[in-house]
Amino acid sequence: MYAKPSPFRTRTAQSPRAARTAARIEAEFLDLLATKPYEQISMAELADRCGIARSTVYRKWPGLEGLLWSTLRTALEGMVKRALAYDVEAALTSLRTVWSVPGLIPALRDPSACSHVRRNLGLLIASEIERQDARRNAEASGLMIATSALRSEEHTSEL
Numbered sequence: 001m002y003a004k005p006s007p008f009r010t011r012t013a014q015s016p017r018a019a020r021t022a023a024r025i026e027a028e029f030l031d032l033l034a035t036k037p038y039e040q041i042s043m044a045e046l047a048d049r050c051g052i053a054r055s056t057v058y059r060k061w062p063g064l065e066g067l068l069w070s071t072l073r074t075a076l077e078g079m080v081k082r083a084l085a086y087d088v089e090a091a092l093t094s095l096r097t098v099w100s101v102p103g104l105i106p107a108l109r110d111p112s113a114c115s116h117v118r119r120n121l122g123l124l125i126a127s128e129i130e131r132q133d134a135r136r137n138a139e140a141s142g143l144m145i146a147t148s149a150l151r152s153e154e155h156t157s158e159l
Contacts, residue, residue: 024052025057026071030101038064038107065116068107072098076121080128 016023028050032041041064047054061067079094099105108114 033103065113113139
């Protein structure tokens with residue numbers, strides 16, 4: 001009935017309408033978060049304020065924790081990538097942007113929300129490290145293949 005919890009939204013191509021709806025829901029959530037404690041926000045209220053069916057909200061996010069992660073994910077992805085690229089200043093700027101969101105710190109005091117964000121942030125970091133390792137390994141493999149090709153050309157030209 002509801003969407004299965006997933007650590008990451010799939011990055012399939014969204015229709016422009018679906019992307020606008022998701023952006024509107026996330027923006028409304030941030031507005032609510034700035035004016036109301038996290039624990040008092042409901043998915044039903046959010047759907048009503050956006051003027052959309054509750055099923056639309058629940059189809060995308062099974063609960064507030066998923067919506068909170070979704071709104072934070074892009075900024076945190078950028079921060080992680082910058083940090084792993086040793087661009088500390090840019091990573092800190094991204095982090096300051098995230099922490100400046102009104103109501104975010106109190107929302108993360110909720111045990112369920114904190115646990116969800118921590119788990120997904122850990123998965124995000126591990127995934128990005130894995131991606132970087134794969135790139136490095138691919139670069140190293142490419143260099144080894146190129147070196148082997150050059151060496152075989154040297155040996156071929158000697159014959």
